[in-house]
Amino acid sequence: MTNLFKSLLLSVAACFVATGCGSDSSGPENGGKPRIVATTTMLADMARQIVGDKAEVIGLMAPGVDPHTYELPARAIGQLNSADLVIYNGMLLEGKMGELIESLKSKGIDVFAAASVVPHEKLFTAEDLGDGHGDPHIWGDAELWSGVINPCSKRIAALFPETEHAEIGAQAETYEGEVKALHEWIKARIAEVPRTERLLVTSHDAFNYLGKAYAVEVVGVQGISTATDAGIADIVATVDLIKERKAKAVFVESSVSPATIERIAQDAGVKIGGELFSDSCGPSGEMEMISSQEYDLGTYIGMMKHNINTVVEALK
Amino acid sequence: MNLPYSIETPKRTNRVGSSNIPCWFVGILFLLAAPSAFAARIGDLSDTTVLEQAARFFMFQDPAVRMALIGCILLGICCGLLGTFIVVRQFALVGDTLAHAVLPGIALGYLWSLEKAPLPLFIGAVATGIVGAVIVSLIRQTTKTKRDSALGIVLGGFYGVGILLISMIQERYPRDVAGLKSFLFGSAAALNESDVWMIGIITVVSVVILVLFYGQFKVVSFDAIYARSIGISAQFFHYLLMLLLAWAVVAALQAVGVVLVSAMLIIPAATAYLLTDRLHWMLLLSTCFGILVAAVGAFLSFLGPNLPTGPFIVLTASAVFLLVFAFAPRHGLVSRWWRRLKQTRQITRENSLKAIYHLQEAEGFSEEWITIEKLSEQRHRSAEETQQEVTSLVKHGLVLREGNRLQFSPTGKSRAAEIVRNHRLWELYLTDRANIAPDHVHDDAEKIEHILGEETIRRMEESLNLPSVDPHGSQIPQVKKEVTS
């Protein structure tokens, strides 16, 4: 009996050792492609738009995952450790994961933080907000976001031999142009909403940059991070605000529980204008068509268009 | 905090966070350039004072306030009642175990229905909760693992499985994970009508079942083996209780979250336990405390922005427990300390009376007046201390004072005689009946003299045949006491 038990124990231990040692195939082994690991779907999309098939791009978070409370599964650690370049947002969007990713530098892995290349005066830092931390939702401002593409592409190009750099640079420039065009498109659409109606009420404070860039007043029930809850007082205050301003709609978010907004909508007698993708893109490959335009919700541009369309249609 | 204000919105009075940038400047900026309308958390925009918030709470106008309050109060009732039974059975941590055991059920319920409708989640949660309770019983019955370890095993194991399932769901269906996780962390603020209805039904069912089967629950909790011997199935009622608990836990999860459910079950009941030793009173008190802390917690969480309700409820419960712990009439820390203090003071006074009596006795009761000096000698105390003692005696009407001397008041005289009598009688009793040597009895009598009751004295006097002299030859004073029938 004890012998059987011992051999059972040994085989279980052996399994653990095997899985621990076995890691995902690293760069050189998967057909020679460099491996880029990005945290959010927006960053993964940016990397793919820049580099196409030339590199393997892995997005850690699936669409709809909340980056503020994302917990790193064991497999992801393996992927991070075997990456050639890790791209993350920074400014504590990914919580403590940022520290972990920075520490990868000591292992010779290149690390790129999107927020680090944004001009300081354009960021909402901790001092601005009088809070413990700054606002990391920088992709809300398309123009700001377009400024990240070039530095990002340079780091990606560094993974390749010189001969490839031109092509990568050209792809990056094309994408940058698309995002800048998005910025103009957004401005035009927002203009359809009278200034007084531009009140965007959502679950958490994810749209500050969007609000500033496009002259929309944004109110989040929870704070910058979804980790803090909304209290009863917050719900009541939001209802007051909506009634006072006669807002037309409130919005739920894809990565946060809709319960709070549903409660507010009911109490204020206002409709829910739709679901916004906050902190994440939509499901990859899902196409949406608004005013004869079709776009992939899984891309940054698609996500932004969806959000803006939803807001504008509800508020105008 | 700087909040460049957005234009064309009606200006609210008393806005907190007044900008460092004067309004006219903002207006010019607007005219000149793209306006920077800005955003904020609603909590930062609100500017009400604590008093205003308090007043608003009691108007009960806001549905959010009403829902949260009613929901939490119902939970308080439910948890107070059920918590009583698990506290007296020394099974209190089953609440925590169930709170963790329902997690895989929630995940499974979601996987089965693939939507976040409340019913499948609820059924799944209760199912795994009950399975957890069954496994706890099985572990205890088949191994020598004790109650606490068995609970811990199920708690950890089920929670681990639950987290695993939720991670899987996060991978496959990430859009709904946020809602599932909210099941765990709870938000009383987001309770809607159907949530409150569910809590209400669970509370009513629990109350009805506990009242109808009160006798069975009582005997099964007290003496399960005896219950079986008279034909009451201890197993059935145990699992019925577990079922009610699982329902209550799932309901409570939504309001206060997984970590605090256990506290809501245990603390009101434990507080009630400090105040009574009857089960029915304990149930009543526990329910009252449950209602109280729920209401106060909800109120406190309303006073400012971003205050979660669950922790405030639990903090209130803990505060109430500490208050009762300190001030409970019989067993409270402060009550006991106070009683001891009063007792010590009374003994000091009586010893003073005794000393005065001895002084008078030494003179053969010829002189009624005693000087304070002599008293201080007799008592081996300093002059100051004696002065204080005398003041205290005067205050209690035991002694009359004239300048530097004092004598007994009638009450004081009879009390002094009683003490001395008690002392001498006890000495006699010890030497006569307990065969203790006369020189050993004094110290004992010093302590006993203060606490002998009239009944005991009477019996001793009878048994010693109304003696008049103690082992040292001193007179035993006769004290006439009215016989109260």
Place this chain on the structure above:
Amino acid sequence: MAESDSKDPALEVHDLTVAYHKKPVLWGVDFEIPAGNLVGIVGPNGAGKSTLIKAAMGLLPLSNGWVEMFGEPLEENRHRIGYVPQREDIDWDFPVSVMDVVLMGRYGKLGLFKWPKKEDRLIAEESLAKVKMLPFANRQISNLSGGQQQRVFLARALAQESDMYFMDEPFAGVDAATEGAIIELLRDLKSKGKTVFVVHHDLSTVKEYFDWLILLNTRLVAHGPTDEVFTPEMLGKTYGGQLTVMTEVAEALARDDGLDATRRH
């Protein structure tokens, strides 16, 4: 009621075997006891005396054998048996009063919702009076001495108004006065035709107290009227070393080495 069953023995046990973790605690116990007797159950520590009572009352699963009371299976007769357990199994801080505990004895007679009526209270009070604990009716149970606690449990069983009682060491840790009071009560019960089984540890009082005896040491050593059974020879078999072979076999079986262990002897 006892008269109508006078043909049936009060308790009949056949080939009763109870095992705990594969070790037999009672083995092939077989006896019949007629009604209206004070029966002592006697044997060394670990002989299975408590187990016998609990098994007879269906509180333990039987590995083998059956039990009948008054000629019928146990479940039909639950309302006719009263149980006085050992004192240690209780949480004395439980918030109940002496009266609460004694009233529990009436639960067997109450309907689905156990709400005691006035007559139940009266019976409970009478039972308390019989054990001289009525003045303590409103005390919480921890404020009692050992002997007083024992008497409360006795009162609870008396309140059941049963025909047969099982008492597990009712005299343990009890002062002489209480012991005397209890044996008086038992004799009173016997005079009313009740049958009382008592697990007893004090051999010096066995002859005085009991008119029927069960001598037990995992196996039934003997049973019958005290005069016949309480002999040095029987006592030797119960307490002496003559059953060691049996216990060795029992241990070996428990270790699951099969009977190889015995063959080595």
